[in-house]
Structure formats: C-alpha cells, structure tokens
Amino acid sequence: MARFELKLPKMGESIAEATITNWLKEVGDKIEADEAVLEIATDKVDSEVPSEVSGVLVEKLFSKDDLVQVGETIAIIETEANNNVEVSAPDVSEAIVEEIQKTIDVAKETVSAPVSFFESDKFFSPLVKNIAKEEGISLAELESIAGSGKDGRVTKDDILNYIKNRGSQPTNIIAPAKTVEAVKEVVKSAPVQTVSATSVNGGDEIIEMDRMRKLISGYMTASVQTSAHVQSFIEVDVTNIVKWRDRVKNTFEKREGEKLTFTPIFMEAVAKALKDYPGMNISVQGDFIIKKKDINLGMAAALPNGNLIVPVIKNADQLNLVGMAKAVNDLGNRAKLGKLKPDDTQGGTYTVTNVGSFGSVFGTPIINQPEVGILALGAIRKVPAVIETPEGDFIGIRQKMFLSHSYDHRVVDGALGGSFVKRVAEYLEAFDVNRDY
Template identity: 65%
Template sequence: MARFELKLPKMGESVAEATITSWLKEVGDTIELDEAIVEIATDKVDSEVPSEVEGTLIEILYQKDDVVAVGETIAIIETEVGTNAVEAKPKAEIATETPKEVTEVEKSIEKATEIVSTPISKTSDSGKFYSPLVRNIAQTESISMQELESISGTGKEGRVTKEDILSYIENKGKAPQKTATPAAIKVETPKQIEKTIAKPAPVSVNGEDEIIEMSRMGKLIAKHMVNSVVTSAHVQSFIEIDVTNIVKWREKVKDAFFNREGEKLTYTPILMQAVATTIKKYPLINIAIDGDNIIKKKNINLGMAAALPDGNLIVPVIKNADQLNLVGMTKVVNDLASRARKNALKPDDIQGGTYTVTNVGGFGSVMGTPIINQPQVAILALGAIRKMPAVIETPDGDFIGIRQKMFVSHSYDHRVVNGALGGMFINTLKEILEAWDPNQDF
C-alpha cells in the first residue's frame, strides 16, 4: 500500500490560491481515477479537483471554507501501487520513537499546519498590497504578515518585490534588517496618508432594514475592483459609431447563417472581430505592467464579460481572437456565453485574457465607464445600438436621416497608455465598423 498526496492544481498564471467550497467524498470512500473529489472556488471561477489515482480517501487536510495555496496537499489517498506516491512510514519505525520525540513531531506538524492554513492576505491592515508570488513565498518560508510589513519594498509605490523578499530570506538571521536612509524615505501627501488610514463610515441599521450578506464571489469581485482602481490611473475616451450597415447586413443574413452554421448570429462576434483587428494595429494596447516593466503580449486573448445566474459577472476568454473568422468567432462567443449562464466554465476558460470587452448596452445603457480587469491596461464598453437622427453627407448636399448608432467607451491605464493611443484605438475601431460592406457574404 502507498499514500498519494492530492495537491491543489495550478489553475492559471494569476491564480495563487483557492477556497474549499465542499468535499464530494468522505474519509473511507473509494476513489476512481479522474473522479471529482472536492469543489473549489477562485476569484474567477468555481471548479472541481479530480483524482489522479485510484484508491481510498484516508485523510482530508483542509475543511470547507479554508483557503489553500496552489501546490499544497489537500488530501491523502491510499493506493495499491505508489506511482508519484509518498510511502507511509513503517509502523515498526514509529514504535521505536520515544514519547518525547513523538511529541516534538506532533508540535512541528501542528505549527506547520497552522502556517499553511493561514495564508498571507493580499492587503495588510496598513493598506499595503502584496502580489500572489510574494504571498506564496512568505507563506512557504513561514514569514508572518507583521514580519512581511517590516520589509522595505523597492517596487512601484514601495511594494515588496520578489527580489526584496528573497533578499530578506537570504539575510535573515545574518544581519539586522537595514533601515531606509532619509533620502530613500517616500514622503506621502496628506491626501495619501488620509487614504491609507481612512476607515469605512459606520452604517446605522434599524429594525426595518434587511441585512444581506455578500456572496463569496461578490466579495472577491469587490476586492478586485477596488484593487484595480487603486492600481491603475483610469482615463476614458468616448466615440460614437454608425453601425447602420452592420445592422442591415445582420438582418439580411442571420437566418441563412443559422441554417448553415447552426449558430445564432448576434452583434457580439462582429464587434469582437473588429476589436481584435484593431488591437493588431495597436499592439501597445495589448500589454500588462510588471513593476517597472511592460509585458507586450504575443497573443490577442479577448475577455468577454458575461452575466452569471446570480447577477455577478465573469470574464471568459476568447483565445487567439485575431485568428478567428466570423463563423469561428460566433461559435466561440456562443459557447462561452452559454456555459457561463450554466456555471459550466472551466478554470482555463477564464485565464490568459489580454484585453476585455463588456457589453453595457445589453442592459440598456447608452455608455459606461468600466473598471480595468487587472493586470490588463484597457477595457472597452459597448453601448446600446439605437436609432438616431444624423446628418448625412452626399454629393448633392447634407440631409437628416435615421441611422443606427452606438457609443463606445474606452477605459485605459494612463500610466502606460496616453490619450493619443487611447483615442486612436477607438477611432480606428470606428473606421473598421463603419466601413462594413452590407453586400458581403459570410
């Protein structure tokens, strides 16, 4: 017999931890290969963890609602053959240990368990933000939040970088932590200090008010949005686009498109294809920031904000969107939207996005000012398509006509995207959409 350690799998480059939402198996249950054992939730999607071996579940190391770091062992499965397994310690060897040694081992296990089950939070009481990589290193090296806050950060706005914490670990115990020199001390303005120490205003509740606890995903989305506003310097540009030719073309071909492809043709894939084409012309929109470095993304992976049954939003990703024709884009968009409504998205479906598009027009909004989906640097909001009176220029003069128009809002991070790039991007998108040929085939 052998013992197999079931570990929390890696679920994407930006996912460092997950919450145990429910155990599907109990201790003593027989486990089949690829059988789901536990349900987990990240700040992006809910998922199941399957077993990599056959055997019997003999130990559960984390309980419901515990937060677990990626790569940590969450359960032990006893197997017949020990491939990738950890052999159990022989009973004879355990019996030779003295009670004192057993006590010491138990204390060590308790201490390690306490450290692992209490992960470093993203932000400290003082408001400092720590990246998933820094938090994982701190947790692995048993560095407490108080100790982590004592490390002087060299990153942007004094953040602790990977190099900072590794340097601290290397020098730990050799020499006292260096104190920043007066020249290196960052002076904060009164407004920054006030923001750091500000406390939420107290809320009065009377007997007629209803208290509704935020859902787990609601809490995660709230933190993600606040973090984005604090991280990025949000700036917006707006433009109005005449989509009359697209509306006429879609009305003309949508039935034939469905009969041939078996897919409903909405405006979303048409607009997504135009966005991907525009990004290809302006690759510096398709970037991310890592400290003082800009990461230029090779692939164009479009995030598509979609509504969940509980009213929250999720952002499935269209991978390599610039390589899809309209038929391919339609199939991917419809598939992701359908599985989002059914809560059937997989972790990989919401990973790797480089630019996000949200359709605020689907809720009747004319325009919106969306918050950037970190670590991206821009997001596009599509407003409702409406019939509008417009001035139409012709060789015989100008006249007033009815046109189908929409507003597009572009939010971008002013740290790396200036107004010229942000404005040119949506102006090029406008040119692509307004040049649509209403007589083309699909």
C-alpha cells in the same frame, strides 16, 4: 493495501492556489476512480477534484475554507494493492512523461503534425489518459467516446467498454508535443450561492456578500487605485451592420449552427484595431511595460446570480467571423451554465463589455487589471442624423451607438486612447455589406 496521495491538480498557467469550499466525501467513504472527492475555488471559477484511483478515503489533510497550493497533498486514499509503497500523483505523471518522451522520438518520423492528449479541450483523468496511451488510442478517437460521467466525462468503465468493443484493428499513437504541465482541468463556475438575510429592527436587511462578489469588489477597488482612468467617447453609425445582420442571420444559423449576434462583429473590429495600435495591447509591471504578442480579448459576461466574469477569446485576431461567433457563443453559454475552465478566464490582453445589453447608451468601465484598456459597447438606437450626399445634406433615420473607451493614463495618452477607439469606429462604419461570413 497502498496509500495514494490525492494532490491539488494544476488548473492553469497562472493559478497557484485554491480554496477548499466543500468536501464531497468523508473519511471512511468508498471512492471510485474519476469520482469527485471535494470542491475547490480559484479566484475566478470553481472546480471539482476527482480521484485518480478507487479506494477508501482514510485522511483529509485540509478543512473547508483552507487555502491549498497547487501540488500539495489534500487527502490520502487507501487502495487495494499487494505492497505498502506510497504512490503519489506526481510520480505517476513523471512516469507517463518519461514514456511519452520515448514515444515522441519514434513518432516524429511518422507523424508530421503531432498533437497531444494534454492539448484537448475535453477533460480526461490521468487514469483514462494512461489507458488510452497503453492501448494506442489517438486523441481524436478518445474525444469521440461518449462519456457517462458528470458533464459527459469519460470514465474508466467507458474507455474499457470502448476497447472491448473496438475490435483488434490497431491505432497509431500520436506523439504529444507538451508535457503533463500543459494539462487543462475542466472546471465549472461557482454555483449560485444563497446568503441568508438578517433583518434589523424589522426594517433594513444586512446581507453578506458571497465569495465571488467579495473578489469582484476587491478587483474593482484595486483597479481604480492602480490605474489613472480616463475616458474617450465616440458615436458610430452601424446602420450597415444592422441591415447586413438582419439579412444573413437566419442563413448563418442554418449553415453554421450558431446564432449571429452583434458581439462577434464588434470583437472582430477591436482585434483589428489592436493590431493597428499595439500600444493598447500591453500591461504594466512596476516600472516596466509588457508588450503582448498575442491578442486575447476578454468578454465581460453577467452570471445568473448577478456576478461578473470575463472569459477570454485567445488569439482573437486569427479568427474569421464564423470562428469569432463560435468562440463568443461558446464562452457565453458556458459562463451561464457554470462550465468555464480556469484557463478560460486567464491571459486576457484587452477587454470588451457590452453595457448596451442592459439598455445603457454608454458607460465608464473599470479596467480589468493588468490590462490598460477596456471598451464599453452602448445600446444601438435609431436616431435622426444628418446624411451627407453629393446632392446635399438631409435628415435620415440611422442606427447609431456609442463606444466608451477607458484607458490607463499612466501609459496611454489621449492621442493613443482616442485614436484606438476611432479606429474601431472606422472599421465598423466601413463594414462591407456584401461580405460573406
């Protein structure tokens, strides 16, 4: 028999620890490879930790609600083997990396644009990835395998059955460009937590906050205490955008398979304005200002349980409208279904929140630290407005909305904060009604 050390996996560049929220297996239980052993929670989303091997759980090193660091051993699984050598996840990973590095030197001569198993948006366990590497299965080929595991995850049996029916035609190995440290674990958001209510004298009720609400409460309080919040407001005429969307939304959905909401159109304008005013795409670290190279837009989204989460659209300025719509819909849908990954909520440089979806005309949002600005999109309303023409002014019905910009007055003065939101408005009002998607 051999003892396998199940360790807390790396879940994102800035995630160093997680809390154990539930053990799915007890000591003595049999575990299959890729089967979930326990549930953990980071500061934003929750995840399951699967086993990389088949065996029996013989020891749990942490209890529920314990805080665990990435890389720490959390359980011991006894596996069937002919030796007593302890096997740990990092040792296996290092061996894989060593073999991959050898492959890179050979593959560079034949592959002009290498990709990596570790850059996939889908989750593959180390066991599945190792089998794929040994069998010469490319990333694209691996991603095409239909998974029978939870959330469509490819299991050991899935890949072995695929190999069995695959035939003898060889497939070239594609050299990875990054090491195991770049692995992104698929996780899901925290499920709706039911909290019991206690009646006080048959009248008022005391209800304990769930874990995520406690975190949100702490973040909001800390942000107000950290940043000197100030706001600028501007009214925008979005009549052309409303008419254009009404005209193309059906053909857009038919061609692209995606619904076209107003959000990606607004996000596109914000990304352009951030390129024009990079002083808004910064963060503060002590007495230093960090100018961000990438424009990563946070998109505040309400969860079914009433809590809030902010998934991030990475490199938003590099997306066209179709790409932006796909990113917005994907993150929004996965947030509602509880299937966000830890990396989905990391790395934001500026945040947008749509208060208009709840009927609010405008709002004064709290900055998402460590960013220095957040834009609230108000509800679009039909209002009477003065329309200027060469023949004179007249009153007409226009579609208008308010943009509310909160920014950190420690590093953003009124000129920059006001100019930025004005530039967003200019992009929206200059929207080309004859444009394609």
